[in-house]
Amino acid sequence: MDPLSARPSQSVLTVDLDAIVANYRTLAARLKGAACAGVVKADAYGLGVHRVAPALAAAGCREFFVAHLGEGLAVREVTPRDARVYVLHGLLAGEEDEFRASSLTPVLNDLEQIARWSAVAKSRGMRLPAAVHVDTGMSRLGLPAAEAKTLAADPSRLEALDVRYVMSHLACAEETGNPLNPAQLAEFTRFRQAFPQLKASLANSSGIFLGPAYHFDLVRPGCALYGINPLLQQPNPLRQVARLEGKILQIHEVDPPRTVGYGATHRVAGRTRIATVAAGYADGWPRSLSSRGSAFIGDSRVPVIGRVSMDLTTLDVTAVPAAKAGDTVELMGERIPVDEVAETAGTIGYEILTRLGARYHRVYTGGPAAAAQ
Numbered sequence: 305m306d307p308l309s310a311r312p313s314q315s316v317l318t319v320d321l322d323a324i325v326a327n328y329r330t331l332a333a334r335l336k337g338a339a340c341a342g343v344v345k346a347d348a349y350g351l352g353v354h355r356v357a358p359a360l361a362a363a364g365c366r367e368f369f370v371a372h373l374g375e376g377l378a379v380r381e382v383t384p385r386d387a388r389v390y391v392l393h394g395l396l397a398g399e400e401d402e403f404r405a406s407s408l409t410p411v412l413n414d415l416e417q418i419a420r421w422s423a424v425a426k427s428r429g430m431r432l433p434a435a436v437h438v439d440t441g442m443s444r445l446g447l448p449a450a451e452a453k454t455l456a457a458d459p460s461r462l463e464a465l466d467v468r469y470v471m472s473h474l475a476c477a478e479e480t481g482n483p484l485n486p487a488q489l490a491e492f493t494r495f496r497q498a499f500p501q502l503k504a505s506l507a508n509s510s511g512i513f514l515g516p517a518y519h520f521d522l523v524r525p526g527c528a529l530y531g532i533n534p535l536l537q538q539p540n541p542l543r544q545v546a547r548l549e550g551k552i553l554q555i556h557e558v559d560p561p562r563t564v565g566y567g568a569t570h571r572v573a574g575r576t577r578i579a580t581v582a583a584g585y586a587d588g589w590p591r592s593l594s595s596r597g598s599a600f601i602g603d604s605r606v607p608v609i610g611r612v613s614m615d616l617t618t619l620d621v622t623a624v625p626a627a628k629a630g631d632t633v634e635l636m637g638e639r640i641p642v643d644e645v646a647e648t649a650g651t652i653g654y655e656i657l658t659r660l661g662a663r664y665h666r667v668y669t670g671g672p673a674a675a676a677q
Contacts, residue, residue: 313665314582315550316632319351321359321671323543327529328363330542331512338519341367341505343526345375345392350588350658351530351546352666357382359671360529369524373399376408388468390435394445400424409433409468413445415454415461422464431466435505440472440491441484456498469505469522470496477510477518478536485514509534532653533643540643546657547637548664550583550599550617552629564618565610570595577622579606581633584615588659589635590649593617597648600634601627 332340342365348356353375357368361383368383370376372393379389388409395403395410395417403410404424412418412434425432436455439446447455455461472492476482489506496504503521509528511518513535525534533540556578564570564578581599585591589612597608597617601624609620617635621627636645642653649656 313663314553315548315587315664316667317660317664318547318549318667318669319355320543320545320547320669321355322669323531323545324351324356324529325359325363325671327531327542327545328360328365328525331509331523331525331528334512335519335523336516337521339367339522340365341369341390341522341524342529343369343508343524344379345369345371345526346658347375349526349530349654350660352668353378354382355668355671356529361387362672367522369526373402373408377402377406380406380408388433390468392437392445394437395421404428404432407433409435411435411437411445411471413437414447415451418455418461418465422461425464431464434462434465434467435469435471436462436467438470438472438492438495440488440495442473442475444473446472452495456495459498462499467499467502469503470499471505471522471524474506474508474511474514474518477508477514478534480514480535485511485518489518527654530653530657531642532657533641540641544638544641546642546660548583548589548635548660549632549637550581550635552579552627552631552633553582553616554580554629555621555627556580563610565594566613567611570610575622576609576620577625577627578609579619579621579627579631579633581617581619581635582615583617583635584613586614587661587663588656589617590645590651590656590659592649592651593645597635597645598640600637600639601631605639 342360344353344357347353357379366387369390376389376391390409392411394413437446438452476484505522507518507523509525512523528534531545559575583589591612594611598605604624606619606621610618646653646656
């Protein structure tokens with residue numbers, strides 16, 4: 305963990321580990337026979353993998369997915385020995401010894417990676433763990449169609465490996481009626497027919513809600529674990545996980561024609577009380593919330609006025625005459641969910657969470673050995 309987040313700060317990020325576990329169990333309860341993994345890449349979506357992964361492990365999760373080797377090493381340090389850690393970016397040349405020594409499982413994305421990992425396995429006289437990723441419509445990572453056809457025609461290319469899963473990734477799962485979903489399912493099913501003995505994985509967070517046909521043997525939720533709604537324009541079935549609060553540093557009372565913040569983009573229309581809060585884009589609080597976002601002081605919602613700057617956000621608290629320096633303002637939480645913040649900022653919840661900066665004082669509630677950080 306970055307040491308900055310353990311020091312006193314005027315803004316606080318609270319992470320509810322019990323909510324993450326509850327979300328994991330909510331998702332797992334929708335499955336019949338499939339296992340539920342935990343996607344903890346990007347430092348558990350910005351919320352702290354050193355706390356999130358052990359909480360999921362304590363809840364029974366034994367399959368974890370990360371993006372690259374460094375993340376895999378970090379997760380391996382904080383999860384049980386029987387946990388499996390899969391690295392989605394695959395096996396780059398020169399990483400073979402580190403993968404083997406750390407018992408990490410590469411997700412092999414092309415025939416060259418398969419051949420290279422197989423060669424290591426043969427040279428060591430052992431079957432090494434792997435997952436095989438086939439591209440069924442994302443056009444990002446995974447075996448392209450031609451390579452998938454080659455592999456399906458010659459499954460012996462995998463005989464030196466202990467292939468835990470064949471897998472793919474859905475592009476539009478949050479759009480339940482999108483025709484690409486059944487098209488990807490059909491393509492994945494055709495590929496899997498060449499490997500009937502192997503387990504399969506297709507569904508991400510939103511894919512879980514497409515139904516049992518998409519579940520196969522393992523689902524891989526990420527965003528849903530952290531309270532982001534996996535369903536478009538439907539109620540969120542999951543609990544909010546993160547609460548972001550900042551302290552009021554100062555109250556200004558100004559009259560027209562005074563302006564607020566950089567660029568003088570906001571001009572007060574009447575006598576206005578302005579609260580300056582300790583949070584800005586250096587903390588990952590989006591500049592695009594300028595004159596668009598809002599916050600809560602007690603039970604009162606107040607608007608952001610002027611531009612969000614590097615360290616500060618200004619709020620119109622005229623309607624909250626009791627507001628004063630030192631008061632806490634809720635920027636995100638139960639009353640302003642992460643998805644609302646994201647929509648207002650013109651982005652997605654993933655980006656809001658993963659950009660939360662190291663300057664926040666982080667507090668973890670619930671989970672194993674919960675304590676303030």
